[in-house]
Amino acid sequence: MAQTNGFGSLPVTGLVAVLLAIAGAILWKTAPLEVNRPAVTVPLTSDEIGLQDVDARLWEDPFAAIARVADSDQEPDANRTIAHVCEQLRERVRANAKFLVVGVMVSKAPYADGEEQRRRARYAVVSGLNVAHFVPENGEHLGYFRWGGNTTVAFELFRRKNRSVLGFDLVSMVLWLEDEAFSSVHATGSRMPGVAPTPVFRLNQLAQEIKTNCGAVGVPLDAAHFQFQVIGPAQSSTVKAMIEEMEQEPNANTVADETYPRLNAVDFYSPFATASETDLLHRRREDEPPPGRNEGISPCQVQPREPACSLQRFFAEKGVRFAPASASDDRVTVSLVEELETR
Secondary structure, eight states: OOBBBBSSOOOOHHHHHHHHHHHHHHHHOOOOOOOSOOOOOOOOOOOSSSOOOOOOOSSSSEEEEEEEETTTTTOOOGSSHHHHHHHHTTTTSSSEEEEEEEEEOOOOOOOHHHHHHHHHHHHHHHHHHHHHEEESOOOTTEEEEEETTEEEEEEEEEETTTTTHHEEEEEEEEEEEEEEHSSSSOOTOOOTTTTTTOOHHHHHHHHHHHHSSSBBBOOOTTTTTTEEEOOOOOSSSHHHHHHHHHHTTTOOOOOOOOOSSSSSSSEEESSOOSSSSHHHHTTTOTOOOOOSOOOOOOOSSSBBBBOOOHHHHHHHHOOOOEEEOOOHHHHHHHHHHHHHTTT
């Protein structure tokens, strides 16, 4: 039976072992690790030929990977345009193929948490595509093009694995979009007065340019062969700018002219913005009395807007699909309070 001291139940042998371990940690001097291999004096670079020619692993921040080469890129600008990218893709996006463009809006904040958020977003997107049977065409590289003056857009291509079962080819291009490039820029040609930002209009411009350039010469891709979907925006302030922009647009059911240019080329799926819909839409709180009789009027068309007016409904009345993919902060708070009241 192990001997014990008078200060507790720790055996004497166990106490001695602990003391020896502490003494060894204090007295032992760790010898430095010496490696006999020669150091790498010149970083290795790969000469990748194709649309995706920038070294980047699947877990890397796409903005950081592109920034390493974009500023010093000596390649002619003609090779860094949507037209050039679509010229290489045009043979694949044919009559028996569908082209899915997924724009992921992420913040370009230079802080450590911003970079981590971009890494997580990319991992989530790639994982989701993998579940949907998409595989990267080049998992070691990214491509990029310049658009709208000074905006650099990183992209990567994916293909569907079981296309023989589907009966058609399905090509997907993931675009990594800087949220600030859309939330703080006023696009020429929009119906938004002044210099207010026009994120919806700019995204529609990007979608239309890809749709036009990637189709046959003079024949844009039709709705049956082309989809542009956005995961975002990345910030609630961008959603606010989108609401203010779409307030200038008439409701979809009030425009009889079919040639009227609608801003409906993009579908939005919003997992990031969590600001209160009540604040974003300037709607009446449920505990406030209604200001007057609004029978027969859409809850999104009165001021203040009614509680039944949601982001999804507001954009739907403008002809835009907007699907929130996460609960807002106020809904989470209410649910938390209700749960605590039951305890």
